[in-house]
Amino acid sequence: MKILSTTLSRCLSAAVLFGALAATAPAQADDFKVGFVNTDRVFREANTAKAAQAKLEQEFSRREKELIDQGNALKAATEKFEREAPTMSESQRQTRQRQLVDQDRDFQRKRREFQEDLNARKNEELAQVIDRANKVVKQVAETEKYDLIIQEAVYINPKYDITDKVIKALNASVGK
Structure with missing residues (x-):
């Protein structure tokens, strides 16, 4: 979530900057790329993300x-207990x-720990992919002389x- 909110705030800042640039320099708007x-x-299709x-x-x-x-073993044990409970003594029933x-409780704890560990590792891997992708975006921007690259928008004309x-550049850079 922090990554997404950071990206969103960067995009909003970029959009405000773009709007300010467009408003203050109408003569240069034709040159603005x-x-x-x-x-x-990128996260779905890039080889690094895959x-x-x-x-x-x-x-x-x-x-x-x-x-x-x-989880399956716990479910089976619970079903077995429910079947056998009527024939058990009160102390056996309470013990079981x-x-x-x-x-x-042990299962729930392990499941929470698993989810926390998985989320932490996903964030680590995602951060590496974002870092690589941002470097490639910067390279493309510099090579092709872009003035502004936007990562999030409500609408974008496909020509941009x-x-x-x-x-393609990210996939090509993986082997390097």
Whole structure:
């Protein structure tokens, strides 16, 4: 969320700057070159983003499988308890109930820890992709002499969209 709000504030600042430049320099408006980058597409289509996603899946797949297995085991134990509860003594029922509550608490804790770890790693990987993408955007902007590159907009004319160029350059820079 922090990354998105930072990006949004940068875009709003850029839009205000663009508006100010356009208002104060109408004679130079013809020379002003603007580009747009769709960051969502970069995150979906760029090889670095795909590699980051695959890395996360590989890194967390074992823990995710363990959680699924533990959840299934807990569900089976709960169903077994519900079937057998009527024939149990009160002390056996309470003991099994406490065990199930403890198992559920452990499962919920592990699931929260998993989600927190996954989110932290996603943010780390996303930050690396953003860093690489921003460097490539800057290179494209300098090479093609853009005055302003916008990353978020309500509407953009497709002729200003340089996302394909950025993705191609980002994919080409991976091997370097």
